[in-house]
Amino acid sequence: MTGTGLLELKEVSSSYYSGETLLPVLDNVSLKVGEGEFVSLLGPSGSGKSTVLKIAAGLLEPDRGRVIYRGRDVTGEPRRVGYMPQQDMLFPWKTLAQNAALPLLCAGSGKRDAAARVEEMLPLFGLEGFGDYYPYQLSGGMRQRSALMRTMLIESNLWLLDEPFAALDALTRENLQGWLLRIWERFKGAVLFVTHSIDEAIYLSDRVYMISNRPGRIILEEVINLPRPRPRQVITTAQFAGYKETLLRTLAGEGY
Amino acid sequence: MKKWASIKNNLPAILFLSIIAGAWEAAVRLLALPAHILPSPTAIVMALIESFPLLAMHTRVTFTAVLGGLALSILLSLLLALAMDRWKPLKQALYPILVISQAVPIFALAPLILIWFGAGLLPKVLIVTLVCFFPLTVNLIEGFSQVDPEAVDLMKTMQAGQLMILRSVQIPSTLPYFFSGLKIAATYSVLGAIIGEWLAARAGLGIFMLRSMHSFRTSQLFASIIVVVILSLILFKLVELTGKLAMPWHKNTQENFKG
Ligand SMILES: Nc1ncnc2c1ncn2[C@@H]1O[C@H](COP(=O)(O)OP(=O)(O)OP(=O)(O)O)[C@@H](O)[C@H]1O
Ligand SMILES: [Mg+2]
Numbered sequence: 426m427t428g429t430g431l432l433e434l435k436e437v438s439s440s441y442y443s444g445e446t447l448l449p450v451l452d453n454v455s456l457k458v459g460e461g462e463f464v465s466l467l468g469p470s471g472s473g474k475s476t477v478l479k480i481a482a483g484l485l486e487p488d489r490g491r492v493i494y495r496g497r498d499v500t501g502e503p504r505r506v507g508y509m510p511q512q513d514m515l516f517p518w519k520t521l522a523q524n525a526a527l528p529l530l531c532a533g534s535g536k537r538d539a540a541a542r543v544e545e546m547l548p549l550f551g552l553e554g555f556g557d558y559y560p561y562q563l564s565g566g567m568r569q570r571s572a573l574m575r576t577m578l579i580e581s582n583l584w585l586l587d588e589p590f591a592a593l594d595a596l597t598r599e600n601l602q603g604w605l606l607r608i609w610e611r612f613k614g615a616v617l618f619v620t621h622s623i624d625e626a627i628y629l630s631d632r633v634y635m636i637s638n639r640p641g642r643i644i645l646e647e648v649i650n651l652p653r654p655r656p657r658q659v660i661t662t663a664q665f666a667g668y669k670e671t672l673l674r675t676l677a678g679e680g681y
Numbered sequence: 682m683k684k685w686a687s688i689k690n691n692l693p694a695i696l697f698l699s700i701i702a703g704a705w706e707a708a709v710r711l712l713a714l715p716a717h718i719l720p721s722p723t724a725i726v727m728a729l730i731e732s733f734p735l736l737a738m739h740t741r742v743t744f745t746a747v748l749g750g751l752a753l754s755i756l757l758s759l760l761l762a763l764a765m766d767r768w769k770p771l772k773q774a775l776y777p778i779l780v781i782s783q784a785v786p787i788f789a790l791a792p793l794i795l796i797w798f799g800a801g802l803l804p805k806v807l808i809v810t811l812v813c814f815f816p817l818t819v820n821l822i823e824g825f826s827q828v829d830p831e832a833v834d835l836m837k838t839m840q841a842g843q844l845m846i847l848r849s850v851q852i853p854s855t856l857p858y859f860f861s862g863l864k865i866a867a868t869y870s871v872l873g874a875i876i877g878e879w880l881a882a883r884a885g886l887g888i889f890m891l892r893s894m895h896s897f898r899t900s901q902l903f904a905s906i907i908v909v910v911i912l913s914l915i916l917f918k919l920v921e922l923t924g925k926l927a928m929p930w931h932k933n934t935q936e937n938f939k940g
Contacts (some may be wrong), residue, residue, distance in 0.1 A: 484834045503837040514835050517930050518853035527849060531839040559930045579839055 430493070431615050432458040432481060432583055437490030439476055440640075449640040450476050451487070456634050456643060458583065458615050465618045465626035467672070468636035474619040475511055477641070478585045481617060482508045494583075505532075507584035507614065511591075513572035515560040521571050522547075522556035528579040543578070549608070550574040566597045573605070582614045589618075590625070602628060603657055610654060623676075627651075627668045628660055635672060637679055645675045720900035728900035729907060735889070736908055742885040744912065746802060746874040750809020754866060758814055762821035772822070783815050787876060795881045805877035805885070812873035813866035820862025824855030857931060860924035867916040871909055886912075 439451040450473040458464045468474050479485040480492060486501030493499070515524050522543050529539035547553045550570045560568060569589055576584055589605075590598045602625060609616060620626050626633045627649055635645035649668055651659050659665055702722045708714075709721040716724060729736070765772040791808050798804040828851050836846045878887025886905055893901035925931075 479834075482834075482838050484837065503834075505840045506838050508835065508838040510831055510835060512831065514829075514832055516832065516850065516853065518856070518928065519849075519930075527836075527841075528839045531836070531841040531845055561930065 430457055431460045431462075431495060432617065433493040434477070434481060435491045435493065437477075437480055437487045437492070438640075439473070439480060439485070439487040451480075452640040452642045454490070454636070454641060454643055456646075458617050460582070461613055461615055463609060463616045463618065463629055463631045465620055465630040465633045466636060467620055467623065467626040467633055468641060469621060469638055471639055472636045473639060473641035474621075474636060475587055477636075478508065478587050478617065478619060481585055482506050484508075505579060505581055507576045507579040507581045509572055509576040509584070509586045509589055511587040511619075513560075513568050515568060515572055515575070517560050520557050520559055521552060521563065521567075524560070524571060525575045525578055528575060532580055543574075546574060546578070551604075566593055566601065569593065569601065570604075573608075577608070577612060577614075584614050584616045586616060587619045588621070591620070598625075599657070605629065606655060623669060623672050624660060627665060627672070628655065633668075633672065635675055644679065645672070647671060717897040717899045720903060724900045725903040725907070728898070729904040732901055732904060736886075736905065739884055739886050739889040739905075740908055740912065742882075743871070743874045743878065743887070746805035746877065746885065747809055747870045747912075747916070749802065749806040750873060751813055751863075751866065751870050753806060754810040754813035754817055755863070757810065758817035758821055758862075762818055762825055765822055766825035776822070779815065779818065787812060787873070791876055791880050795877070800881040800883065805874050805882065808877040809870050809873040812869045816865040816869070817859070817862040820858045820865075821855060824858030825851060827858070828854050853928075856924075856928050860920065860928070863920050863924075864917060867920045868913055870916065871913045875909065 434454055434456050437451055437454045438449070440447050440449045442448070454473075454477060456464070456466070456477075466474050466477060476485065480487050483492065483499055483501060483503045483506070491498055491500050494504070515521075516527075519527070522540065525543045525546070526534075526536075526539040529542060530536070534542070544556065547556055550573065552567060552570060552574065555563065555567065560571070563571065569592075573586075573589060576586070590601050593601065606629060618626075618629060630649050633645075633647045633649060634643050635647070636642065637644045647668065651662075651664060651668075706721050706723060709719055720728070761775070765775060787808070790811060794804045794807050794811075798807065832850045832854070833846055836850055841849070874885065875887040875890070878885035879891060882888050886909060890902055890905050893899070893905065
């Protein structure tokens with residue numbers, strides 16, 4: 426399943442200073458995302474998942490290790506990439522449509538073109554008629570979809586999504602997972618998806634990396650060979666249960 | 682509905698003011714106080730009506746200085762706050778000086794400015810600027826320093842240029858700080874202009890006050906106080922209104938943005 430390498434993190438270690446003390450966060454993390462591949466990064470809270478995404482996006486320079494994008498060393502270099510931070514970061518001073526148009530404007534589109542493009546995308550994200558709403562007027566699920574829409578309008582074939590569904594109730598979440606898969610199949614980009622839900626990781630991904638407690642190390646790499654397109658029912662199959670058991674066992678080995 | 686509610690909310694204040702005015706009127710009449718010591722409210726209203734054309738002319742002069750000073754201080758504080766946000770050493774060098782400068786009484790600085798710039802519009806504009814500059818700059822610096830670095834990061838992943846980041850993130854997220862600074866500045870600004878006029882000017886509310894005082898027309902002095910209060914209130918409301926128009930998202934965001 427692994428396509429040609431698009432993004433690669435090579436032996437990345439990272440730490441933060443909190444006051445005087447050094448807090449090691451990532452320990453020798455290596456991972457790969459192939460062209461068009463859906464990869465999940467699964468791990469407990471505080472294990473450094475968001476830090477991995479920031480390093481992958483070039484927003485944070487690791488202490489050691491390298492980030493390779495399309496064969497080029499881009500460590501610590503911010504570049505155009507579909508990054509969706511953990512807080513949805515919809516700007517409260519912009520309407521949904523203005524938020525979504527931002528990547529287009531940054532890429533040099535005219536205001537009118539950008540607005541037209543956003544308008545035609547709204548239905549796909551189930552946001553038709555809400556373009557003029559401010560973020561505070563949207564529901565949690567709508568905010569997530571708005572943020573995803575903005576992310577996907579960033580001209581890039583790699584999306585880094587940081588727990589996009591974490592703050593949602595189970596029903597909305599399942600709904601959006603299926604919807605995300607359909608969108609992904611349509612846009613055909615590669616995804617690095619952060620989550621701490623085992624089911625979500627298996628259901629969505631071609632491959633799952635599991636990261637340990639802080640300092641985060643990769644403790645498991647599991648290829649998920651479930652058929653695509655994936656109907657929701659796949660989660661009741663024996664194959665799905667098998668993957669789930671593997672992941673749970675790895676977690677248990679870590680003391681969960 | 683909303684209008685009625687606001688009237689209802691202000692009712693106690695209106696009532697209280699009426700009682701004071703009534704008591705004042707009664708006291709002046711009963712004690713037969715001379716008008717140059719304490720004029721009665723009716724005398725003050727009469728003075729306000731009689732000298733209305735004159736007051737209007739002087740108000741226009743003062744208002745021009747106020748607007749000029751506000752505009753200049755907005756421009757200067759914006760440039761300075763931006764520069765201090767961009768270059769931290771500049772902030773470290775200038776911020777303490779800025780704070781110390783506020784300990785210098787405006788009454789001491791104003792004569793200097795008049796010595797240097799004469800008695801026209803310019804020195805008054807400069808004094809207003811001096812008064813308004815500080816609250817604006819301090820608020821702007823605070824605002825710029827509160828810009829969410831994650832928002833700037835996000836803009837970087839869209840390959841946004843400096844100008845785009847300034848326009849889409851830094852300025853809008855600083856607007857609430859700017860407007861609360863501007864509210865303070867607006868209230869000080871009239872005071873600044875009048876101080877300038879007291880020291881040297883040919884026209885303006887400050888001059889009108891001086892003349893009323895020298896000729897013992899105390900009712901006129903009170904009338905001009907009323908005009909100053911109204912002028913300050915109008916400015917304050919104007920800033921508030923502009924703020925609401927410029928930040929349609931602001932009223933409800935505070936609760937929602939956290940959650
Ligand atoms: N800017 C920062 N400064 C200091 N410490 C930080 C910073 N960002 C993260 N950390 C610390 O690094 C560790 C990992 O943080 P990170 O956000 O990467 O975890 P995470 O796996 O995304 O957690 P969660 O699932 O809760 O989002 C945490 O202990 C956190 O306190
Ligand atoms: Mg995180």
